[in-house]
Amino acid sequence: MLDDRPRERLFRCGPRQLSELELVALVLRNGRGGQSALDLARDLVGRHRDIRALAATSAAELADLSGMGPAKAAAVAAAFELGRRSVEVDEAVPLRRAEDVVAVARREMRGVSRDELLVFVTDVASRVRWTVSVGVGAVRRLAAPVGRAIDAVVGHDGAGLAVARLSSAGVAAVEPADEELVRRLRAAAFYAGVHFHDYVVVTAADWCGVRVPVPYEPEPARAFPAIEARAGPA
Numbered sequence: 001m002l003d004d005r006p007r008e009r010l011f012r013c014g015p016r017q018l019s020e021l022e023l024v025a026l027v028l029r030n031g032r033g034g035q036s037a038l039d040l041a042r043d044l045v046g047r048h049r050d051i052r053a054l055a056a057t058s059a060a061e062l063a064d065l066s067g068m069g070p071a072k073a074a075a076v077a078a079a080f081e082l083g084r085r086s087v088e089v090d091e092a093v094p095l096r097r098a099e100d101v102v103a104v105a106r107r108e109m110r111g112v113s114r115d116e117l118l119v120f121v122t123d124v125a126s127r128v129r130w131t132v133s134v135g136v137g138a139v140r141r142l143a144a145p146v147g148r149a150i151d152a153v154v155g156h157d158g159a160g161l162a163v164a165r166l167s168s169a170g171v172a173a174v175e176p177a178d179e180e181l182v183r184r185l186r187a188a189a190f191y192a193g194v195h196f197h198d199y200v201v202v203t204a205a206d207w208c209g210v211r212v213p214v215p216y217e218p219e220p221a222r223a224f225p226a227i228e229a230r231a232g233p234a
Contacts, residue, residue: 006038020051027079032067040067044076055080094126095162098198098209104128105164105202116166117142119149121158122197130156139165140177146184150192160195161185164202172206182210 006022015023024041031040044065048054054076062073095101104120108131115137121130132152135142153161163185165178182199189196199210 021045024051024054024076027075028072029075035067043067055084093128095120095122095128095160095197096126098200101162101164101198101200102202102207104131104162105166105200105207108164109166109202109204114166115139115168117145118164118166119152120162120164120197121153121156122160122162122195124159126160126195126197128162129158132156139175139181145181146188149185150188150194153189153194154192158194160197161189162197163199165200167201167203169203170206172201172203172208174201174208174210178210179212182212186212 006018006026009022010018010026018026021038021041024045025037028037028040028044031037035043044062045051045054047065048057059070059073059077062068062076063070065073093100095104101120105118108118116133117135117139119132119134120128121132123129130152132148134145134148134152139145149161149163152158163181167173178199178201185199186196201208201210
């Protein structure tokens, strides 16, 4: 019956009364040849064991599945991301130490091993409010990550930032490019009037903080020309 379809049940009973399969079906909107959206949702969740595993699947992987494609895959990924962000805003805790940054970074990884540089924009209470990716790939090859990092803070009216380099390596290790990037981030944060919290390197099972041996003092005459350069030595 039409009244038993997920959309009608949602309006009649509210979203909390719908099953996970029905909610996924509503995001998908339609199924594939000979199958309803609910059938496709059942197959999709079945392939990934549960909703948590499905939420950790990239849009590219979802798009390759039969009956999905880019539009459905993007819709599913976006729905999970919105849900994650709404929870993070409610559960945001202050960044007091490097371990706090690592905890946020691991939540972002969600079991997916990749090389990516993330900026966590904080408010005046040092709580993470936004997460922005400023580059994917090896840190030494990233172009202008500092400019993007400061733009992320300013664009969100943030008061500070922390940075995490997600690494697909088995062991977290500090590279020379990490140390140089910390120097430039400190200088840029100083001139932008925002607080720089921490920089950490995080893998699936390991992490380490990046500490520049000698405290870095910004040099007004030449700090910014270097910011838009490569993250590490050529």
